[in-house]
Amino acid sequence: MQADVTRTLVERQLADVRELAQTNGWEVEADLDALTVEVRMQSPVDGEEYVVRFGCTGYDEKPPHVEMVHPETGEVGHYEAYFDDRGKNPFLIAFDDGPEDPVLCHQYNRRVYDDDTDLHNNWTVGDWQSDAGTLTTLGDIAADIYHRISDSERYQGRYDGQR
């Protein structure tokens, strides 16, 4: 039942993501049975490709799991899949278990609330929608990530696994 509600919501928001994809040259793939959405986007700054993966089980009662996928190997969560947005504040990239374990640190990412993640123990998953500001839809989150790789001052290129 919950999965059906989530599927309907994801399908609706997927249309918004596809609209942005048309403008920005993204590629969007969705598996509505698995409740996953992947968005492949290119940095306008240096042409590097990034793939954002949304795992939407339980969405939007809970935020999606937002992971980066290596654009060539398809490996989920590898540090080389991430961008470095630390050119100015506020930035997204943070580290869980060392510099080779980056996380997109925002209230919209369920990984930040995982029991084995120690980044923000003061954040409550049930409050994610009120805490995430305007970034509570898949389209808004995708646009936020695109914004991180489109600002030549903020964006520092592909993350190299170093602090």
Next chain:
Amino acid sequence: MSESNDAAERGNDQGASDVSFTVKSGRGDSQEFEFQKGTKVGDAAEEVAETYGYDPDDPTFVHPDEGELDRNKPLARYHLDGDTVTLVNEERGV
């Protein structure tokens, strides 16, 4: 200073001092806006954000070729006429 959808209604009756472009949001909004070219990017983005019902937080636009537009520069600095951009907010992070 600006009015959404006016540009389309005016057709080619657009002054040289104005620029019109379409703004999409992550929530499916898509409208054409017209601004004076001297308008700062940040001011235009705030107006669009309010029109779309966002609580603006230093918003700006991302252009697919030009990247993120500097909020403090005038729209005239960019080649936006007839183009489509994406509205983004300056959101929190770490």
